[in-house]
Amino acid sequence: MGKSLKGVIPIPHIYIRGNILEKGNISGVAGDKVSWAKNLNLPRKAEYTFFAGCGYQFMRYVEGMMKAAASMGKIGLGMEKSIGISKVLGKIGIDLPSITAKVTAAGKEDTYTRILVSAASVLRKLEVDTGYMYEDEPCCGSPLYYSGFLDDYIENANKNFGIFKSQGVHKVIGLIPACTASLRDYYPKYVEGYDLEVHHFIEIVAQRLRETNIKPKLEGKLIVAYHDPCQLSRYLEIIDAPREVMASIEGLELKTPETEQDRQWSTCCGGGGLEAGSPELCERLGLKRVEELLKTGAKVIVSHCPACVMQLKRSAEKMKADVKVIDLVEIVDEALK
Amino acid sequence: MTTDNSQETDGIKELEEEILANIQTCINCRMCVNMCPTYEGWVTQSAFGRLAAINLHLRYGLGSEEELSRLIFQCATCRRCQERCRMLSTNVTPTDTIIKTRQLLARKAQARGRK
Numbered sequence: 001m002g003k004s005l006k007g008v009i010p011i012p013h014i015y016i017r018g019n020i021l022e023k024g025n026i027s028g029v030a031g032d033k034v035s036w037a038k039n040l041n042l043p044r045k046a047e048y049t050f051f052a053g054c055g056y057q058f059m060r061y062v063e064g065m066m067k068a069a070a071s072m073g074k075i076g077l078g079m080e081k082s083i084g085i086s087k088v089l090g091k092i093g094i095d096l097p098s099i100t101a102k103v104t105a106a107g108k109e110d111t112y113t114r115i116l117v118s119a120a121s122v123l124r125k126l127e128v129d130t131g132y133m134y135e136d137e138p139c140c141g142s143p144l145y146y147s148g149f150l151d152d153y154i155e156n157a158n159k160n161f162g163i164f165k166s167q168g169v170h171k172v173i174g175l176i177p178a179c180t181a182s183l184r185d186y187y188p189k190y191v192e193g194y195d196l197e198v199h200h201f202i203e204i205v206a207q208r209l210r211e212t213n214i215k216p217k218l219e220g221k222l223i224v225a226y227h228d229p230c231q232l233s234r235y236l237e238i239i240d241a242p243r244e245v246m247a248s249i250e251g252l253e254l255k256t257p258e259t260e261q262d263r264q265w266s267t268c269c270g271g272g273g274l275e276a277g278s279p280e281l282c283e284r285l286g287l288k289r290v291e292e293l294l295k296t297g298a299k300v301i302v303s304h305c306p307a308c309v310m311q312l313k314r315s316a317e318k319m320k321a322d323v324k325v326i327d328l329v330e331i332v333d334e335a336l337k
Numbered sequence: 338m339t340t341d342n343s344q345e346t347d348g349i350k351e352l353e354e355e356i357l358a359n360i361q362t363c364i365n366c367r368m369c370v371n372m373c374p375t376y377e378g379w380v381t382q383s384a385f386g387r388l389a390a391i392n393l394h395l396r397y398g399l400g401s402e403e404e405l406s407r408l409i410f411q412c413a414t415c416r417r418c419q420e421r422c423r424m425l426s427t428n429v430t431p432t433d434t435i436i437k438t439r440q441l442l443a444r445k446a447q448a449r450g451r452k
Contacts, residue, residue, distance in 0.1 A: 005443065005450070007402070009442070010410050147439065148439030149443055230415040234415065264420050272413075
């Protein structure tokens with residue numbers, strides 16, 4: 001089948017499809033999916049089930065993978081060859097196992113999985129009864145949808161619903177905007193009898209802060225510019241919740257970009273799917289967005305999506321800009337101490 | 338919801354009709370052109386241009402599938418254009434239609450592969 005797709009679907013997208021269908025995650029690394037949750041003692045069954053998704057867990061691998069995928073696209077490897085992934089990576093000079101080994105050695109210092117730990121810790125501090133499916137958590141498959149593999153996406157969605165049901169899941173808290181949009185808005189279209197209640201993490205946080213007397217507080221003052229992720233602001237239409245949470249944090253000041261670059265008009269940073277097929281275009285978008293956010297005068301950029309954080313961080317490094325890029329989860333966790 | 342061949346072949350026609358119907362509701366205001374983060378001077382780097390290319394390809398066979406694929410895979414699927422259409426109260430959903438066209442191209446290619 002691979003051959004027939006050549007020229008119609010960019011090779012990196014076909015590669016990611018293989019990873020999801022064969023390895024159950026976007027990076028294709030047979031990963032220790034659950035190691036981030038090792039010391040957290042999250043129960044398997046609870047009122048809400050935390051959906052960690054691929055983004056944060058595999059981001060450390062994805063950075064290397066995207067480079068590999070981009071080179072694959074550039075030199076136009078034949079489909080039949082890209083099926084033997086490790087062989088192909090070796091051929092173009094990327095040694096995935098060694099990249100993997102390097103980041104695994106970094107272990108807990110890894111910036112992305114730390115965000116997952118922070119998210120679990122925030123939910124605990126706000127007394128939300130949260131469980132986790134550990135190794136049973138499936139990949140939502142959303143890249144399949146955006147890359148054009150609708151039939152695979154539907155099959156994956158139906159399989160996943162069976163997994164959720166067999167684990168007794170009713171309410172889901174998603175952290176990654178794309179996964180949450182997939183579970184909340186697309187699954188009901190393609191899965192008969194779909195009845196999961198899906199919320200995004202930041203909605204739950206905003207709601208709990210409203211209900212309780214907890215007052216998050218930062219030591220010192222932090223001035224930030226917030227970047228609305230496309231999937232959060234325009235797909236999930238969650239625009240006010242992150243602002244509400246930020247407004248409730250004492251010591252946090254929010255700077256806003258120009259109206260036509262903020263909220264539902266937020267300029268896309270180019271992170272996510274675009275990078276697979278058009279890495280140069282993706283880079284230009286990232287630089288443009290960081291420039292817009294720097295105009296606010298803030299020295300810290302906050303976003304709430306692994307793809308955006310990765311892309312903005314990289315772009316800021318490329319510009320050698322004096323700015324830090326962090327995920328909103330980390331600030332909330334810090335402020336709740 | 339099943340993946341047997343006959344249904345997928347039907348799926349192609351339905352998907353194509355859905356895409357074309359949505360494009361016909363575009364009022365050609367071109368407000369989306371400047372909204373597109375990928376726009377760098379060519380109209381095909383915007384929702385308006387991409388929808389026009391899809392329309393011309395599906396209805397009149399203009400351009401190859403490979404060329405069309407190159408244009409629609411350069412969309413960041415950020416939905417900024419779609420938000421613009423919604424604010425203007427049109428029924429066009431450019432991002433969703435672009436994604437559906439990717440799915441159409443994949444389905445057509447897969448159907449060819451089975452033959």
